[in-house]
Amino acid sequence: MPKLTIDGREVEVPAGTNLIEAARRLGIEVPYYCYHPGLSIAGQCRLCMVDVGNSPRPQIACNTLAADGMVVRTETPKVLETRQSVMEFHLINHPLDCPVCDQAGECWLQIYYMKHGLYEPRMVDEKVHKPKAVPLGPHVILDAERCILCSRCVRFCDEITGTGELGIFQRGDHSEIGLFPGKELANPYSANVVDICPVGALTDRDFRFAVRVWYLETAKSVCPGCSRGCNIEVHYNLRRPHHNQGHRVARLKPRENPEVNQWWICDAGRYGGKFVDDASRLLFPTRGRENAAREVGWDEMVPLVAARLRDYRPDEIGVLASPRMANEDLFVLKRLVEHLGIANVDFRVPPGRPGDEDRILIKADKNPNTRGAELIGLAPRAGGLDARGMLRAARERRLKGLWVFHHDLLASAWPGSEIREALRALDWFIFQGSNANGISPDADVLLPSATWVEREGTFTNFEGRVQRFWKAVEPPGASLSDWEILARIGDALGLGAVPGRAEDSFKSLAAGVPAFAGLSYRELGDFGKEAATA
Amino acid sequence: MKFRQRFYLAEVLIGLGVTAAHFFVNLGRHTAHHVFGRKTVPGAVTFQYPEERRPYSPRLRSLHRLVRREDGSPRCVACMMCETVCPAHCIYIVAAEHPNQDIEKYPERFDIDLGKCVFCGYCVEACPEDAIRMDTGILEFSSYSRLGMIYTKETLLALEPAGPDGTPRSPISIPPDRRP
Numbered sequence: 001m002p003k004l005t006i007d008g009r010e011v012e013v014p015a016g017t018n019l020i021e022a023a024r025r026l027g028i029e030v031p032y033y034c035y036h037p038g039l040s041i042a043g044q045c046r047l048c049m050v051d052v053g054n055s056p057r058p059q060i061a062c063n064t065l066a067a068d069g070m071v072v073r074t075e076t077p078k079v080l081e082t083r084q085s086v087m088e089f090h091l092i093n094h095p096l097d098c099p100v101c102d103q104a105g106e107c108w109l110q111i112y113y114m115k116h117g118l119y120e121p122r123m124v125d126e127k128v129h130k131p132k133a134v135p136l137g138p139h140v141i142l143d144a145e146r147c148i149l150c151s152r153c154v155r156f157c158d159e160i161t162g163t164g165e166l167g168i169f170q171r172g173d174h175s176e177i178g179l180f181p182g183k184e185l186a187n188p189y190s191a192n193v194v195d196i197c198p199v200g201a202l203t204d205r206d207f208r209f210a211v212r213v214w215y216l217e218t219a220k221s222v223c224p225g226c227s228r229g230c231n232i233e234v235h236y237n238l239r240r241p242h243h244n245q246g247h248r249v250a251r252l253k254p255r256e257n258p259e260v261n262q263w264w265i266c267d268a269g270r271y272g273g274k275f276v277d278d279a280s281r282l283l284f285p286t287r288g289r290e291n292a293a294r295e296v297g298w299d300e301m302v303p304l305v306a307a308r309l310r311d312y313r314p315d316e317i318g319v320l321a322s323p324r325m326a327n328e329d330l331f332v333l334k335r336l337v338e339h340l341g342i343a344n345v346d347f348r349v350p351p352g353r354p355g356d357e358d359r360i361l362i363k364a365d366k367n368p369n370t371r372g373a374e375l376i377g378l379a380p381r382a383g384g385l386d387a388r389g390m391l392r393a394a395r396e397r398r399l400k401g402l403w404v405f406h407h408d409l410l411a412s413a414w415p416g417s418e419i420r421e422a423l424r425a426l427d428w429f430i431f432q433g434s435n436a437n438g439i440s441p442d443a444d445v446l447l448p449s450a451t452w453v454e455r456e457g458t459f460t461n462f463e464g465r466v467q468r469f470w471k472a473v474e475p476p477g478a479s480l481s482d483w484e485i486l487a488r489i490g491d492a493l494g495l496g497a498v499p500g501r502a503e504d505s506f507k508s509l510a511a512g513v514p515a516f517a518g519l520s521y522r523e524l525g526d527f528g529k530e531a532a533t534a
Numbered sequence: 535m536k537f538r539q540r541f542y543l544a545e546v547l548i549g550l551g552v553t554a555a556h557f558f559v560n561l562g563r564h565t566a567h568h569v570f571g572r573k574t575v576p577g578a579v580t581f582q583y584p585e586e587r588r589p590y591s592p593r594l595r596s597l598h599r600l601v602r603r604e605d606g607s608p609r610c611v612a613c614m615m616c617e618t619v620c621p622a623h624c625i626y627i628v629a630a631e632h633p634n635q636d637i638e639k640y641p642e643r644f645d646i647d648l649g650k651c652v653f654c655g656y657c658v659e660a661c662p663e664d665a666i667r668m669d670t671g672i673l674e675f676s677s678y679s680r681l682g683m684i685y686t687k688e689t690l691l692a693l694e695p696a697g698p699d700g701t702p703r704s705p706i707s708i709p710p711d712r713r714p
Contacts, residue, residue, distance in 0.1 A: 097638065099611060099613030099615060099662045099663075100611050100612075100613050100637075100638040100639045132635040132636065132638070133631075133635045133638065208631075209612070209629040209630065209631070209639055212614045212618065214618065215618075242626050242628060242643075243628065
């Protein structure tokens with residue numbers, strides 16, 4: 001392992017580490033645009049210049065590997081002057097449209113201009129004009145004038161997705177990023193180029209003009225779009241509710257986790273959070289169907305549900321849990337069904353269309369917590385029916401009550417007529433979920449649950465990695481976390497007091513399920529931890 | 535002290551004379567006002583508002599207006615600088631795509647809630663386009679409802695700057711729900 005000195009401090013780094021990463025270990029920031037730890041080295045931007053040893057000229061840190069005994073200085077007058085000159089070149093043709101640029105506030109050109117800028121411009125000529133507001137694909141829009149030609153987006157499409165839609169065309173100061181003829185930036189990971197673009201050249205069409213970035217707040221989270229469980233940041237806006245049509249969640253951004261998604265996220269996940277602020281959200285516990293529907297309080301609803309569960313024989317009741325529920329919810333539900341002796345428990349419903357899958361991130365299983373449901377054990381218990389069996393039993397009037405969580409059965413692979421017939425034959429049908437769907441109008445009791453950004457919890461991804469998500473916004477209306485609804489009903493059935501927080505539920509889960517033994521919220525940290533899969 | 539001033543009486547008489555002169559001048563002015571209807575004759579110290587106005591300073595911060603381009607559209611590019619800097623959170627802007635790509639954005643909605651505004655003028659200072667000014671000279675915009683205090687983009691665009699002496703040149707717009 002090479003040992004080198006950076007700004008007078010010694011550091012030992014693994015062989016093959018470049019000087020940017022070596023300096024980062026010491027907390028020294030070397031500015032750069034074109035370098036990205038997930039992409040090849042291009043050496044395009046020339047900003048990461050540092051003094052190495054007795055070399056007469058500064059060298060680029062991104063393409064210089066740490067060597068034993070190297071002496072690196074990052075703040076010498078020569079280096080600072082070089083940075084200023086490089087910044088001057090980058091800004092020669094950059095338009096002064098920060099106020100209307102969506103990147104303003106998170107733009108590295110702005111940040112490094114403040115640090116290393118030449119505040120008195122010497123450029124007197126007319127700037128080169130290039131195409132503005134060019135849609136490159138369904139999610140990305142290009143402003144070629146703002147581009148500094150770092151080529152990160154080109155390398156992303158070449159190296160990560162392998163689709164190669166983008167290239168740099170023309171020469172000299174007329175160079176610009178563009179699409180190859182006949183191509184469209186429509187690969188399933190296209191919007192990642194927006195994240196890696198250090199300036200405002202590539203911006204998100206979905207987020208265009210929606211919210212200025214300085215209004216946004218951030219919560220760490222996990223993508224619920226598939227069983228990969230990519231780490232994300234939820235960017236939400238509560239300060240200016242009139243922006244973005246009142247939607248609180250403005251965008252989802254990938255969060256670096258080397259074990260799961262590295263720096264990336266797929267477009268389906270990135271734009272898959274729209275249901276949070278959708279008009280179809282269920283807001284209040286509701287009794288009765290259609291015109292007879294009546295919103296009631298939880299103090300009336302909880303005893304009603306408890307009475308139904310108590311008054312029917314366990315074999316007349318079916319519970320269809322969902323792999324969209326968090327581990328905490330599933331554990332409280334498992335305790336509830338065990339307490340009541342209900343054997344008809346399942347969580348698997350085959351989707352109507354098989355999910356797409358690739359070798360990068362996307363998994364065919366579009367549920368975030370299938371593995372968690374398996375580990376916690378919500379499969380049919382001895383003598384119990386599975387999901388399809390429950391519907392058949394309902395049609396044959398052997399099953400009298402059904403409690404469905406989140407699933408839209410009409411979007412499943414099963415024939416819709418069978419499902420409708422089964423649901424109509426029931427004495428009672430409780431639907432618990434965050435949004436109205438195909439079957440929720442058939443329910444005579446609706447229990448509104450909070451979405452994943454409105455609560456805390458954990459998902460277990462397909463590898464058995466348990467990952468935390470944090471609360472970003474308040475649940476709307478009277479909706480509650482699934483675990484809290486279930487715990488309140490459990491309390492009414494004499495199962496003990498409601499845990500105060502999701503963490504308490506996770507503690508009992510860690511104590512009660514061997515796979516989760518030894519795990520705690522503190523242990524999971526920001527990046528999660530593997531459950532002990534037997 | 536002068537010799538004359540030592541004699542108390544003479545000074546008293548001079549003082550009475552000044553007071554009496556003011557009295558009779560004002561008597562004449564107010565008679566002109568109230569009996570003969572000569573409203574342009576100035577009163578003693580009282581400005582006969584609203585017929586008579588003090589000259590406003592050119593630096594006065596009065597009702598906001600949105601500056602227009604030549605084609606009458608707002609010069610504003612919906613950058614939200616004023617909305618961000620506003621300490622009272624009284625500016626509400628919703629941005630939309632401008633047909634001209636060089637302009638990029640325009641405000642689809644630009645509302646100022648004057649019920650919240652503290653007239654600090656930060657919005658004017660923050661604006662990179664000189665699109666909002668507080669130079670209409672209008673200070674009268676009370677309302678019978680809170681809604682009436684919210685001035686929309688159309689209202690703000692229609693306002694003109696004040697004249698050289700600070701008198702408003704645009705009619706003081708009264709939203710329909712502001713009338714009693």
